[in-house]
Amino acid sequence: MNNFDFCSPTRILFGKNTQKEIGKLIKPYAKKILLHYGNSSIKQNGLYEEVINSIKTHEIDFVELGGVVPNPRLDLVHEGIKLCQKENIELILAVGGGSVIDSAKAIAMGFYYEGNIWNVYETKEEVKKALPVACILTIPAAGSEVSCHTVITNEEKKSKYGYGSQILKPILSIINPEIFFTIPKKQIANGVSDMISHVFERYFTNTEHTDLTDGLCESVVKTIMKNALIVIDDPNNYEAWCEIGFSAMIAHNDLLGMGREEDWACHAMEHELSAKYDIAHGAGLAILTPNWMEYTCSEKPNIFAQFSINMMGVNENRNQNAVIREGIKRLREFYIKMNLPKTLNDVEIDQTNLEIMAKKAVNFESKKNQTIGFFKKLHWENIYEIYKKSLNE
Amino acid sequence: MNNFDFCSPTRILFGKNTQKEIGKLIKPYAKKILLHYGNSSIKQNGLYEEVINSIKTHEIDFVELGGVVPNPRLDLVHEGIKLCQKENIELILAVGGGSVIDSAKAIAMGFYYEGNIWNVYETKEEVKKALPVACILTIPAAGSEVSCHTVITNEEKKSKYGYGSQILKPILSIINPEIFFTIPKKQIANGVSDMISHVFERYFTNTEHTDLTDGLCESVVKTIMKNALIVIDDPNNYEAWCEIGFSAMIAHNDLLGMGREEDWACHAMEHELSAKYDIAHGAGLAILTPNWMEYTCSEKPNIFAQFSINMMGVNENRNQNAVIREGIKRLREFYIKMNLPKTLNDVEIDQTNLEIMAKKAVNFESKKNQTIGFFKKLHWENIYEIYKKSLNE
Numbered sequence: 005m006n007n008f009d010f011c012s013p014t015r016i017l018f019g020k021n022t023q024k025e026i027g028k029l030i031k032p033y034a035k036k037i038l039l040h041y042g043n044s045s046i047k048q049n050g051l052y053e054e055v056i057n058s059i060k061t062h063e064i065d066f067v068e069l070g071g072v073v074p075n076p077r078l079d080l081v082h083e084g085i086k087l088c089q090k091e092n093i094e095l096i097l098a099v100g101g102g103s104v105i106d107s108a109k110a111i112a113m114g115f116y117y118e119g120n121i122w123n124v125y126e127t128k129e130e131v132k133k134a135l136p137v138a139c140i141l142t143i144p145a146a147g148s149e150v151s152c153h154t155v156i157t158n159e160e161k162k163s164k165y166g167y168g169s170q171i172l173k174p175i176l177s178i179i180n181p182e183i184f185f186t187i188p189k190k191q192i193a194n195g196v197s198d199m200i201s202h203v204f205e206r207y208f209t210n211t212e213h214t215d216l217t218d219g220l221c222e223s224v225v226k227t228i229m230k231n232a233l234i235v236i237d238d239p240n241n242y243e244a245w246c247e248i249g250f251s252a253m254i255a256h257n258d259l260l261g262m263g264r265e266e267d268w269a270c271h272a273m274e275h276e277l278s279a280k281y282d283i284a285h286g287a288g289l290a291i292l293t294p295n296w297m298e299y300t301c302s303e304k305p306n307i308f309a310q311f312s313i314n315m316m317g318v319n320e321n322r323n324q325n326a327v328i329r330e331g332i333k334r335l336r337e338f339y340i341k342m343n344l345p346k347t348l349n350d351v352e353i354d355q356t357n358l359e360i361m362a363k364k365a366v367n368f369e370s371k372k373n374q375t376i377g378f379f380k381k382l383h384w385e386n387i388y389e390i391y392k393k394s395l396n397e
Numbered sequence: 398m399n400n401f402d403f404c405s406p407t408r409i410l411f412g413k414n415t416q417k418e419i420g421k422l423i424k425p426y427a428k429k430i431l432l433h434y435g436n437s438s439i440k441q442n443g444l445y446e447e448v449i450n451s452i453k454t455h456e457i458d459f460v461e462l463g464g465v466v467p468n469p470r471l472d473l474v475h476e477g478i479k480l481c482q483k484e485n486i487e488l489i490l491a492v493g494g495g496s497v498i499d500s501a502k503a504i505a506m507g508f509y510y511e512g513n514i515w516n517v518y519e520t521k522e523e524v525k526k527a528l529p530v531a532c533i534l535t536i537p538a539a540g541s542e543v544s545c546h547t548v549i550t551n552e553e554k555k556s557k558y559g560y561g562s563q564i565l566k567p568i569l570s571i572i573n574p575e576i577f578f579t580i581p582k583k584q585i586a587n588g589v590s591d592m593i594s595h596v597f598e599r600y601f602t603n604t605e606h607t608d609l610t611d612g613l614c615e616s617v618v619k620t621i622m623k624n625a626l627i628v629i630d631d632p633n634n635y636e637a638w639c640e641i642g643f644s645a646m647i648a649h650n651d652l653l654g655m656g657r658e659e660d661w662a663c664h665a666m667e668h669e670l671s672a673k674y675d676i677a678h679g680a681g682l683a684i685l686t687p688n689w690m691e692y693t694c695s696e697k698p699n700i701f702a703q704f705s706i707n708m709m710g711v712n713e714n715r716n717q718n719a720v721i722r723e724g725i726k727r728l729r730e731f732y733i734k735m736n737l738p739k740t741l742n743d744v745e746i747d748q749t750n751l752e753i754m755a756k757k758a759v760n761f762e763s764k765k766n767q768t769i770g771f772f773k774k775l776h777w778e779n780i781y782e783i784y785k786k787s788l789n790e
Contacts, residue, residue: 005639007412012405018656019400213636215623216643219616227609243606246398250609250656259647263411263639 005213005263011170012257014150018179018250020242023054023140026097027062029176030138034094036065040084040108041099042072046142049186055099055140067091072100075157075164075278075285076107078122084111085121088135098139098174101195102146108137109154109172125156125165132171139177143187144249145195145286147202147256149177157279163364164279179253181245189236193342194286196232199252200225201289205268206261208300208307208379214264221260222314227251229315229338236342269377270296273387276361283351290344291351294336295394300380301328308332348395355395362388398606398656404563405650407543411572411643413635416447416533419490420455422569423531427487429458433477433501434492435465439535442579448492448533460484465493468550468557468671468678469500471515477504478514481528491532491567494588495539501530502547502565518549518558525564532570536580537642538588538679540595540649542570550672557672572646574638582629586735587679589625592645593618594682598661599654601693601700601772607657614653615707620644622708622731629735662770663689666780669754676744683737684744687729688787693773694721701725741788748788755781 017025030037039055046052059066069084088096088111098108113134114121124131139149148154152173155166187195207221228251234244254260273296274288301308305324312318312331320327336346345351362384366374375381382390410418423430432448439445452459462477481489481504491501506527507514517524532542541547545566548559580588600614621644627637647653666689667681694701698717705711705724713720729739738744755777759767768774775783 005412005636005643007415009408009410011408015402015404017402019398022400213639215640216616216620216647219620220613220647223609223612223616227612230608243398246606246656247608250398254609254613254652259652263643 006211006265008262010258010262012150012173012259014174014257015176016150016179016253017176019246020180020182022178022180023051023183024058026055026138026140026178027058027060027064030095030097031062031064033136033138033175034064036067036091036093037095037097038084038088038091038093038111039066039068039097039099040072040104040111041068041070042101042104043070045186046099049183051099051140051142051183055097066097067093072104072107074103075282076103076110076155078156078158078160081107081110081114081121081156084108085114088115093135095136095138098137099142101141101143102148102198105137105139105146105148105174106154106156108139109134109148110156111135112137113169113172122156122158125158125167128167131169134169134171137172137174139174140183141177141179141249142183143191143195144179144184144252145198147199147252149174149179150253150257152258155275162279164275166275177253179249181242181249184235184245184249185240187239189239189343190284192232192236192239193290193344194284195252196228196248196342197286197290197339197344199248199255200228201270201286201293202255203260204293205271206264206266207311208267209264210304210379211264217260217262217264218310218314220254224251224255224260225315228255233338233341265378267377267379269379269382272365272376273390276365277348277353280357280361281351281353283353287345287351290339290342291346291348291394292390294332294339295390297332297335299386299390299393301332303380347397348391355392358391359388362391399604399658401655403651403655405543405566405652407567407650408569409543409572409646410569412639413573413575415571415573416444416576417451419448419531419533419571420451420453420457423488423490424455424457426529426531426568427457429460429484429486430488430490431477431481431484431486431504432459432461432490432492433465433497433504434461434463435494435497436463438579439492442576444492444533444535444576448490459490460486465497465500467496468675469496469503469548471503471549471551471553474500474503474507474514474549478507481508486528488529488531491530492535494534494536495541495591498530498532498539498541498567499547499549501532502527502541503549504528505530506562506565515549515551518551518560521560524562527562527564530565530567532567533576534570534572534642535576536584536588537572537577537645538591540592540645542567542572543646543650545651548668555672557668559668570646572642574635574642577628577638577642578633580632582632582736583677585625585629585632586737587677588645589621589641589735590679590683590732590737592641592648593621594663594679594686595648596653597686598664599657599659600704601660602657603697603772604657610653610655610657611703611707613647617644617648617653618708621648626731626734658771660770660772662773662775665758665769666783669758670741670746673750673754674744674746676746680738680744683732683735684739684741684787685783687725687732688783690725690728692779692783692786694725696773740790741784748785751784752781755784
């Protein structure tokens with residue numbers, strides 16, 4: 005096990021009616037807030053009104069900025085920063101999924117940053133200060149409600165970059181699984197794919213002696229897969245949504261990666277797809293992950309056998325290659341049951357830009373940082389192979 | 398799943414040489430600290446000197462209070478409170494195991510409390526303020542390095558009471574598993590018994606739909622049992638100690654109990670034993686737990702069958718009663734391998750005070766609060782039965 009430094013300070017209020025507590029809970033932090041959200045769905049399902057009522061009851065002043073889209077845009081972040089500065093905002097309340105929360109984090113650090121906040125995403129320079137962010141989660145997926153990460157898309161440059169800092173961890177996240185009942189099935193599937201990937205990115209490691217976190221990862225993935233198949237058929241199943249909402253949070257609050265070298269190649273490869281083609285992140289991950297597994301599994305077969313047996317429920321009494329093949333096959337079958345795309349063709353990506361994206365993934369132009377992934381370091385040629393392999397069945 | 402409110406704000410610095418960071422890490426919180434510890438073992442193994450060096454390097458002033466004993470005493474707490482007040486202490490650094498940390502927490506809240514701090518343990522009144530506590534853990538067991546709990550023994554009254562508050566969660570805990578190499582085998586075993594019990598107290602629940610936390614509990618117990626058998630034979634096994642140190646922390650940072658009704662009857666029954674006879678807490682738990690299981694398992698056999706299969710590795714292909722009996726038998730065998738006592742007679746407790754202790758456990762005199770445990774509510778007569786059952790094999 006490697007040395008580690010773990011802190012997950014976000015307070016999680018979880019369960020029925022918890023969104024009604026928001027005013028009371030943020031009152032100690034702010035007299036005036038930015039209410040940040042995506043589209044009109046929170047107005048249709050009544051959440052917007054509940055939040056406004058709670059904020060007003062506790063005499064918290066607010067301004068609003070809606071319009072966050074999936075793969076959230078830098079332009080809106082700039083608009084949010086200006087608005088917060090003009091209005092002397094003290095806290096940003098993100099009501100939405102990962103995109104809204106990521107956008108809120110970008111605004112939160114942009115508030116104090118001198119210059120274009122995009123520099124931070126490009127250069128990874130250390131940011132020292134950010135406004136506090138609180139969240140009401142409307143879709144479990146990205147784990148941004150507990151993570152230090154934010155991913156923003158620069159439309160102009162067709163670039164999608166992430167940034168992480170301890171100061172970006174939300175102070176509070178409210179998770180009421182009842183709010184998830186109205187999530188469209190496509191988004192359920194994309195979210196599930198993303199949260200499972202957050203575990204895989206940590207699970208596949210070169211670090212030895214990781215009994216505890218291996219077991220925790222396996223429990224989280226099994227819980228997500230079992231309950232994802234329930235909610236995709238029965239979206240009003242509160243108990244199954246509880247399991248998924250709780251799991252998505254644990255999948256990305258850093259715990260599962262503690263003491264382990266993590267990988268993150270699939271996320272990096274996917275970011276190129278969604279930056280270029282604006283496909284859903286979870287869809288891209290579902291396409292790439294089994295292909296990445298097949299491409300890398302011969303490097304360290306034991307961990308793939310363990311994945312097959314402990315996560316995918318494959319019987320261990322056969323030869324290791326067969327166990328691994330069966331595990332990956334079951335993962336593909338799960339994605340199919342969730343109606344996730346199988347190939348790049350399914351999301352209308354052909355071979356045109358594969359080489360360009362593979363080179364961009366490793367920042368090939370700048371000659372720095374020429375591999376991605378730690379479990380198996382991938383050069384652009386490897387990524388290109390995985391992309392090509394993902395084109396067709 | 399029940400609604401829950403989770404926050405685990407303690408920063409965990411884990412791994413080799415981490416104790417050397419202590420001065421740097423507490424510097425922002427305090428100019429003057431109380432260094433609180435138990436016996437001379439930290440002076441013998443060099444830890445004391447490393448801590449003092451780090452503190453001095455960062456120009457932090459300090460006073461010392463050693464002498465904490467297992468089942469930590471109220472008298473020393475009073476002494477610590479006076480010392481901190483006289484010396485204008487700003488932070489308490491606990492270098493030790495659960496007893497030292499529990500004592501530090503009592504001093505931390507006593508610093509601001511008007512009156513005898515024992516009142517808080519007796520009445521459970523809400524305490525609003527405490528000094529910050531930081532820890533360097535020398536024995537993994539109690540989980541006090543991340544918990545909100547403190548348990549103190551009032552020698553005069555032969556009472557042992559716990560108290561919990563969010564304000565008592567340490568700001569920082571340093572866990573270097575190398576420090577565990579010199580723990581005497583008896584203490585290893587007692588610690589392991591305590592940390593496993595922290596999981597059991599949460600695992601046995603009447604709450605339905607707890608897939609995620611069931612799985613996490615099972616992973617933690619399996620990890621502890623596997624690695625406990627390693628360190629008991631090979632106390633210098635760093636990797637196995639990492640698993641145990643990490644597991645002990647997760648076992649008691651509240652995560653495993655989120656959304657579940659918890660039990661805590663075994664802990665309450667044991668507190669009477671160690672208050673009256675000053676036996677080790679872990680030893681008492683190892684004696685009582687299998688007997689509690691046998692006494693309660695007919696109430697809700699499914700969860701005991703799940704315990705047997707998923708934690709104890711019992712093959713599920715036989716009748717449920719046999720599965721449960723085999724699970725409890727394996728737990729007893731594990732305790733025996735760890736050289737933990739099997740019966741109250743083994744720790745020189747006879748039937749003399751069993752009825753008195755059973756009544757004290759439910760606070761029988763005051764007519765309030767006449768049961769303990771939530772999975773199965775135990776009246777004093779039930780506790781008396783379990784105590785009697787624990788006398789002999």
